[in-house]
Every structure is written in C-alpha cells, then in structure tokens.
Amino acid sequence: MGAPSRRSIRGKIAAIIMLTTTLAVVVGLTATLIYEIRALRRGMVESTKAIARITGEQCVAGLAFDDNEETLRTLEKLSAVSEIEAAWVFDASGNEFATWQRGKPIDAPKIAEGHAELIGTYLQLSESIDYRGDHYGAIHLAVSTAPLRARIVEHLIVIAGLTIFLVAAASVAALRLERLISGPILTLARTTREISERHDYSLRVNKASEDEIGELSDGFNDMLAQIERRQRERDEADQRSREKSQFLANMSHELRTPLNAIIGFSDILRTRLTDRLNDKERKFVDNIHSSGEHLLGLVNDILDLSKIEAGRMEMSPERFSIDAAIDGVTSLMRGVSSRRSIALDVVVEPGLPPLMADTVKVKQVLYNLLSNAVKFSPEGSTVSIRAFSIPADRSPIFGDSIAVSIIDHGIGIDPTNHSIVFHEFQQVDTGASRQFEGTGLGLALVRKYVDMHGGRVTLESELGKGSTFTVILPVEFRGVTKYQTPLPIPVETLDPRPRVLVIEDEESAFVSIATALGPTEFAATWARTGEEGLELARSLRPAAILLDIVLPGVGGWDVLRALKSDVATRDIPVAIVSMVDNRELGLALGVDAYLTKPVDGGTIVETLRRIVGGSAGGRDVVLIDDDPSFHDLVDAQLEPAGYRVRHACSGREGLQMIADRPPSLVILDLMMDEMDGFEVALRIRRNPLSSSIPIMIVTAADVDAKIRSRLRGRMEAIVEKQRLTTDQLASTVRRLAQSARSEEARSERARRL
CATH class of the missing domain: 3.40.50.2300 (Response regulator)
Incomplete structure (x- = not known):
C-alpha cells in the first residue's frame, strides 16, 4: 500500500474540477478540429471535382478530333487556379494525351477514375470525360494541400487559445466552487484538531447546509455528545472506583486492626501463659484465636476478590521450590489434621524444577485446597498430596508444567455441581455439606490465582467417593503483573522469613538447599550466576549468602571479593558451600563459614543460624x-x-x-x-x-x-x-x-x- 496523500481536500477538489473541465474542453475542441479538418478536405475534394468536370468537358473536342494542342491550351487555363499544380488528360485507351505542370515535374498519378487520394503534399483526383453517353478519356488533377494545412494551423491556434481561456476560467470557478464543499469539511477538521489538542468534547460544529455535509456535521456533533456523556460517566465511574478503593482500604484497616489485636494477644496467652490456664480456659483462648484467624481469613478473601475484580491484584513472581511450598503448607495443617486423626501423605517427584510464580499466592492455593480436603474428610482417613512434572508435549497449558494433586476421601461432589464450587459465595447444598462451615470463597480464589499464573485447576469427584483437585502451573511465569520491576528492598509480604541468597549454578543443589530451608525460619532465593548473585545481593540485602565457588562467568572468589568490597553488601554473612576445599583463602577473604560438599541440609541450617543469629546490639x-x-x-x-x-x-x-x-x-x-x-x-x-x-x-x-x-x-x-x-x-x-x-x-x- 502506498503512502497516504498529503494534498489538502481543497487542492483535491480544485484539481478534480480543473481536470474534468480541461478534459471536457480538450475533448470537445479536438472533436471540433477533427470535424473541421474533414470538412475542409471534403470541400477541397468537391471543388477540385467541379474544376475537373468543367475542364474535362472543354477537352472533349480535342480528344474527339485528336487535337493535342487544343487540349493543352485548355489545360493551361488551369494556371489561374493557384492550388492546381498539374493536369493530365488521358484518351479512352488510357494513354497520356496532354500534360500541363506549373512547376517541378510531378509523376502522372495511377488512381482509378472517380477517386481522390492524398499523395505526399498533393491531393490527386481523377475524373472521367464523357459526352452524350460516349467515353472520351479521363482528366487527372494534382492540387497542393498547403492552403489546407494553413487552415488547419489557424484552427489549431484558435482552439489552443480557446482551451487556455476555458481552463483558466474553469480554474477560477473551481477555486470558488470548492469552498462550498471544502469549507464545512475544513471547519470539521479544525474542530477535530482542536478537540484532540484540548480534549474539550463540549465543542460543536456549526451546520452550514442541509446536504450530506450537513448530515456529517450532525453525526459529528452527536458523536461528540456521546463521547462527552461517556467521558462524564467514566469520570463518575472512576470517582466511584476511587471511593470504593478508599472504602476498601479503610475497611481493611478498621477490620484488621482489632482482629490483629485479638489474634496477637490470644496467641501470647496460648504460648506464654499455658501453664497458668486450666483446660477450660485454654479451650476458650484457643477458640478466640481460631475464630479470629477464621474471621481475618474471611476478610482477606473478600478484599482479595475485590482487588481481583477491580484489576488491582498484583503478582510478584520469584523462583522457589514447590517442595518447600508444600512443606510449609502441610506444616500449617498438621495441627488441624492431627486433631482429627487425618494423615497427610506427601509424595513429591524427585528433581522437580524450581517454579517461577508468586510464592504467597501459590501457597494460598495449596492451603485452601488442603484445608478443604481435611475439612471434608472423615476422621481417621488420609489426605494425599502428589507433586509431579508434566512435559511440554503433554501439558494442557503448553510448556513445561508442575502439577500438584490433593486427594481426599470425603463426601465428594456430584459431577453436575463441579462448576459451582469455583463460583464466589456458592457452595454445593447437600445434606452432608451443610454441617461444614465456609463462605464459598476459597475455591473461587484458587481458580482466580491459578488463572493469573496462566495455569489450570481441575476437579475429579463423585458423590460419596472423595475429590481430587489438581493445580497445573507453568514452570516459567506466564501471567500478567502490572509491576514487574524488582524493588531494591526486601518486601516481607512475599515471604516474612529472613532471606538466604543461594548463588549456585546447579539446579539440583539449589532445590536441595531450598528443601532443607523450607520448614525453617529461612527462605531461599536462587541466583544461577555470579553476576545475578551480586545484583540480588545489592537489591535484596539478604540475611545471609550461600556461595558456590565454581560458577559460570564470574567465579565464586571474584563474587566474594566484590561482596566484601561493596559498602552495601560487605556486612552480609557469607557461607561458602562448594566442592573446592580452600578454607584458608575463604577465611582470609572474610567468609563466616566454609562448608565442603557434600553437606547435609541440617548442617546448612545450623550454619545459617550461627552466622545470622548474633546479638542485635541496639535494643x-x-x-x-x-x-x-x-x-x-x-x-x-x-x-x-x-x-x-x-x-x-x-x-x-x-x-x-x-x-x-x-x-x-x-x-x-x-x-x-x-x-x-x-x-x-x-x-x-x-x-x-x-x-x-x-x-x-x-x-x-x-x-x-x-x-x-x-x-x-x-x-x-x-x-x-x-x-x-x-x-x-x-x-x-x-x-x-x-x-x-x-x-x-x-x-x-x-x-x-
């Protein structure tokens, strides 16, 4: 497609008028010229024929008596006609009888009697000589076409002048007439440009006529009115959205503030005054604490759903071990499950790759599913958790994936109700399910969180036969987050535990360390290279760093020197975990601990606790x-x-x-x-x-x-x-x-x- 034309509409309209007028004038005058030329030629032929007939009648006597001289004298009389250049008389046998020529010799023509032809610069004509039914011969005349050409030139000059005059007149008329069309359109264009620059949709175009351009002006004004109304409605909706957001923020603060106090103080009573409480009082405190946590969870779920619906829920993807996430969730649920004698059977496929996802939301998904499984399972049963990988060619979400299935042997769900359980505030209404408390928000959040990761959640269940919920997540994050830029500060909302930066190029080694740290007070963050490790050390400011010496690119010793020479990172405790055994160099460069592979997870945890857990100094x-x-x-x-x-x-x-x-x-x-x-x-x-x-x-x-x-x-x-x-x-x-x-x-x- 070619580039759009930059010519103005005024120029286009004027050009169209001028072009059509010029074309009409040229075509009309050209047709007139052609007609005039034909008429002149026809007149020339007719006059020459008349001269030939008259002259031929005068030559009858010479031909009858075979008198050449008499015939020649007759032909010489043609010299009075300036256009005739030569004449020939032929007898009845076709032999040349007499010839007269004005100037330079001209060859005798060879044309049939009664015909006329243009040969060179001459019109040559042959006419039969007959008298009273007898044929005596023929006369041929050669007539110069110079006068005809002169007349044609005169006509061309007149037509050219007339064409120039008419085109000029058409141009003046076009410039005046185009304003009738382009004026309203240019006004519309100026108004459009002004609206675009000022964003003032209250402007209107004056209707200049009752034709199609007037209809265009009416349509444009109607469109502006609709845009103005929708802008006003959008502003009102934005204001209502801001008011709603402010209301949610205020409600979040007002609801959570007393709940935090209830949960916090009841937790202190449970943990620090347990020896001063009797069984009944301890039960009261436990009820206060569990009810507060339940209510806080409900408030959080409602607010999270509101944020998701408003498009304000943000994702904070980071790389972590799904094994560690499962360990963290199951450790939270073991107290509830043990009170009901429900066993938690966890099987994780060895060598699962680290997952790039929002840690908090993935744990919330697993916690909601596991909590439901425990809640709906009978006492003494088993809830199974299975984690396994799905290769890209078999994954329903495309790409390498990790699936976590949570299997219970509870009341089950009728297949006709499978879609209902993922809707907000909806629960399957069965006689068995009404005895369990709940709002119907947990599974709705599960589905929304999984969708935000680009994953899928499936349900397999039959009434009375238990349920299997399977969450499938892509190994690499494919969701959408409004704010992807990492912050140069540790944000405790991602994981409140002290962060340990593991600079290790082997994935299996990181997974092993992350698994060991999962149930502890530490959280692991992975850096595959020395360059990435230095960047994360400066931005995250971790509680400690576990450093391998053998790394691609920048080696471990260079990373250690860079850490210790940087004001922002020199005081971060560093423990080397490597196959390279060079303890003296490590200690000389300022490491806090040196562990030689292979090393078990317990040793790593104890080392971290030792190098991180110093006295706090200022109190x-x-x-x-x-x-x-x-x-x-x-x-x-x-x-x-x-x-x-x-x-x-x-x-x-x-x-x-x-x-x-x-x-x-x-x-x-x-x-x-x-x-x-x-x-x-x-x-x-x-x-x-x-x-x-x-x-x-x-x-x-x-x-x-x-x-x-x-x-x-x-x-x-x-x-x-x-x-x-x-x-x-x-x-x-x-x-x-x-x-x-x-x-x-x-x-x-x-x-x-």
Whole structure:
C-alpha cells in the first residue's frame, strides 16, 4: 500500500474540477478540429471535382478530333487556379494525351477514375470525360494541400487559445466552487484538531447546509455528545472506583486492626501463659484465636476478590521450590489434621524444577485446597498430596508444567455441581455439606490465582467417593503483573522469613538447599550466576549468602571479593558451600563459614543460624502507631526479647521522640490521622541525624506496588499486620537491628581511620 496523500481536500477538489473541465474542453475542441479538418478536405475534394468536370468537358473536342494542342491550351487555363499544380488528360485507351505542370515535374498519378487520394503534399483526383453517353478519356488533377494545412494551423491556434481561456476560467470557478464543499469539511477538521489538542468534547460544529455535509456535521456533533456523556460517566465511574478503593482500604484497616489485636494477644496467652490456664480456659483462648484467624481469613478473601475484580491484584513472581511450598503448607495443617486423626501423605517427584510464580499466592492455593480436603474428610482417613512434572508435549497449558494433586476421601461432589464450587459465595447444598462451615470463597480464589499464573485447576469427584483437585502451573511465569520491576528492598509480604541468597549454578543443589530451608525460619532465593548473585545481593540485602565457588562467568572468589568490597553488601554473612576445599583463602577473604560438599541440609541450617543469629546490639525501638492495642501487642512480643519500646501515637510525636534520642529501629504504621506514615518516613530520611535509622513498616493496609513505589528507599522492611506472627516481629526487628549495628560499626571504623 502506498503512502497516504498529503494534498489538502481543497487542492483535491480544485484539481478534480480543473481536470474534468480541461478534459471536457480538450475533448470537445479536438472533436471540433477533427470535424473541421474533414470538412475542409471534403470541400477541397468537391471543388477540385467541379474544376475537373468543367475542364474535362472543354477537352472533349480535342480528344474527339485528336487535337493535342487544343487540349493543352485548355489545360493551361488551369494556371489561374493557384492550388492546381498539374493536369493530365488521358484518351479512352488510357494513354497520356496532354500534360500541363506549373512547376517541378510531378509523376502522372495511377488512381482509378472517380477517386481522390492524398499523395505526399498533393491531393490527386481523377475524373472521367464523357459526352452524350460516349467515353472520351479521363482528366487527372494534382492540387497542393498547403492552403489546407494553413487552415488547419489557424484552427489549431484558435482552439489552443480557446482551451487556455476555458481552463483558466474553469480554474477560477473551481477555486470558488470548492469552498462550498471544502469549507464545512475544513471547519470539521479544525474542530477535530482542536478537540484532540484540548480534549474539550463540549465543542460543536456549526451546520452550514442541509446536504450530506450537513448530515456529517450532525453525526459529528452527536458523536461528540456521546463521547462527552461517556467521558462524564467514566469520570463518575472512576470517582466511584476511587471511593470504593478508599472504602476498601479503610475497611481493611478498621477490620484488621482489632482482629490483629485479638489474634496477637490470644496467641501470647496460648504460648506464654499455658501453664497458668486450666483446660477450660485454654479451650476458650484457643477458640478466640481460631475464630479470629477464621474471621481475618474471611476478610482477606473478600478484599482479595475485590482487588481481583477491580484489576488491582498484583503478582510478584520469584523462583522457589514447590517442595518447600508444600512443606510449609502441610506444616500449617498438621495441627488441624492431627486433631482429627487425618494423615497427610506427601509424595513429591524427585528433581522437580524450581517454579517461577508468586510464592504467597501459590501457597494460598495449596492451603485452601488442603484445608478443604481435611475439612471434608472423615476422621481417621488420609489426605494425599502428589507433586509431579508434566512435559511440554503433554501439558494442557503448553510448556513445561508442575502439577500438584490433593486427594481426599470425603463426601465428594456430584459431577453436575463441579462448576459451582469455583463460583464466589456458592457452595454445593447437600445434606452432608451443610454441617461444614465456609463462605464459598476459597475455591473461587484458587481458580482466580491459578488463572493469573496462566495455569489450570481441575476437579475429579463423585458423590460419596472423595475429590481430587489438581493445580497445573507453568514452570516459567506466564501471567500478567502490572509491576514487574524488582524493588531494591526486601518486601516481607512475599515471604516474612529472613532471606538466604543461594548463588549456585546447579539446579539440583539449589532445590536441595531450598528443601532443607523450607520448614525453617529461612527462605531461599536462587541466583544461577555470579553476576545475578551480586545484583540480588545489592537489591535484596539478604540475611545471609550461600556461595558456590565454581560458577559460570564470574567465579565464586571474584563474587566474594566484590561482596566484601561493596559498602552495601560487605556486612552480609557469607557461607561458602562448594566442592573446592580452600578454607584458608575463604577465611582470609572474610567468609563466616566454609562448608565442603557434600553437606547435609541440617548442617546448612545450623550454619545459617550461627552466622545470622548474633546479638542485635541496639535494643531501643520507637513504635509510631495510632492503635493502642498494637502498642500492647508489640510490647508483649519485643520486651521478652530484651528490646526497649518507646511509644508514639502520632507522627509528630514520633518525630519528636526520634529527635530527642535516635533509636536503633523505628516501627511505623502508614495509616494515621494528621500525618501519615509516608510523610513520617520522608522526614526521617531527610533528617541527617535520623537518615540511617532502619524503618520497619507494619500496616493493616494491603501492600501493593503503588505503596511500595512511594516507600522506595525510605524503609528496610514491610510487614502486613494481618500476616504478622508472634515470632516474625521479633525476628525481623532482630535482623534490622543487626544490620544497623553493622553500619554503626563500619562508620566507627571509618572515623578512627
């Protein structure tokens, strides 16, 4: 397809008018010229015939009496006609009888009697000489066509002049007439351009006529009215969406705040006062704790569904071991299953590749399915978990996949109701199922989370024969996430446990380490190369690094030197786990531990606990939160660990407290009146006296990419209150305080130097 024309519509209309007018004039005048030429030629032939007939009659006597001289004298009379150049008389036998020529000799023509032909520059004509029925011969005349050509030239000049005049007149008329058509169209184009530049859909085009262009103006104005109305409706919908989002955020905060206190304090009662409670009181506390967790889970599910429906649910894919995820979920369910004497049978195919997915959401999927399986299984039965790989050529979702099947022997689901169980707030209504509590949200979230990963969830079940739910996930993430850019801070909402960076090129070695760390307080992150490991070490700031020496590209020793020479990573504990046995060099370069392969998982875990778990140094913590119950909860969790907590119920009070005596750590809520946590964090970072104090965000709000973007570079950790456990707060505070202590020690060494 050629490039679009850049000629204006005015030029196009004028060109069309001029072209058609010129074509009509040229065709008409050309036809006239052709007609005139034919008429002139016809007149010339007729006049020559008349002369030939008259002259032939005068030559009858000469032919009858065989008098050549008389005939010649008759022919010489033709000299009076300037156009005639030659004449020939032939007798009845066709022999040349007499000839007259004006100038240069001309060959006698050979044409039939009664015909005329153009030969060269002459019109040659032959006419029979007859008298009273007797044939005496023929006369031939040669007539010059110069006068005819002159007349034709005259006609051409006249026609050319007339053509120029008519085309000029047509051009003037075209320039005037095109405005009748192009004027309204150009007005429409200007209005369109103005609307595009100003985004003002209230503009309208004036209707200039009642023809098709007028209809176009009416249609354009109607379209603008519809766009204006839809823009207004969109703005109203956006406003309602913002109000809904604000309402959800407020409800999230208002609902979760008291629930966090209920769960937190009941957990403290269960764990720390268990010897002071009798069985009945312990049962009451357990009921409070389980009911609070159930209600918090329900609130979280409803809010998650709302975010999914609004398109605000974000994915945070990372590489992890599905084996470790299954271990984590089953460890959470073993307490419930053991109380009902339900065995959990886990079989994981060896050598499963690490999964690139959202860890939190995958664990939520597995937890929901396993929780349902345990809930609907009879006491004393077994719930089976099977994890296996599906090659690309057999995967229903294309590409290499990992499947996890959860099999129970419970009440089962009728095949006609299989689609219902994945709908929000819908449950299969059977006599057996009504005895189980639930809202019908768990499986709806399972389906939506799996769909967001580009996976599939299937159900095989018959009434009374149990159920098999199978989740199929692609090994490589194929979902959609609005914010894919990794943040240069550890976000605790992905996995609240301290992060261990494993720099190892062998996949099997990483899977082995990740499996060993699964049930512990550590979470593993994989880097395949030295370059990737250095980048993740700077961005994640992990609690520890496990480093192999033999790596592709940048080797382990070079990675270690780079880690120890970088201010941002020099204080991160590093343990070498490698086949290379060079302990002396490793210790000289500053490693905290040196393990030679093969090494078992238990040794790795104990080594990590040793190199990570040092004393926290600074124990002074400032808590800035407007929820009094959370202050009590933090006291209950941190004071037994040896921390001194100073309390501020507003942002201004907290800033003053920090200015009076800078703490080792700040725990900050985001949603506060008067001055929110974002402003407090900004002021802490801008003050040179407090800019290096670690900030831990603890909030009841859903931490999305927008919040993380606003906080980028202003805090060291984020923890959602609804996901906060008793041990997590203390472990996170301990890790951040240790980092702060290392920074202070480094600054002190620099001052001494």
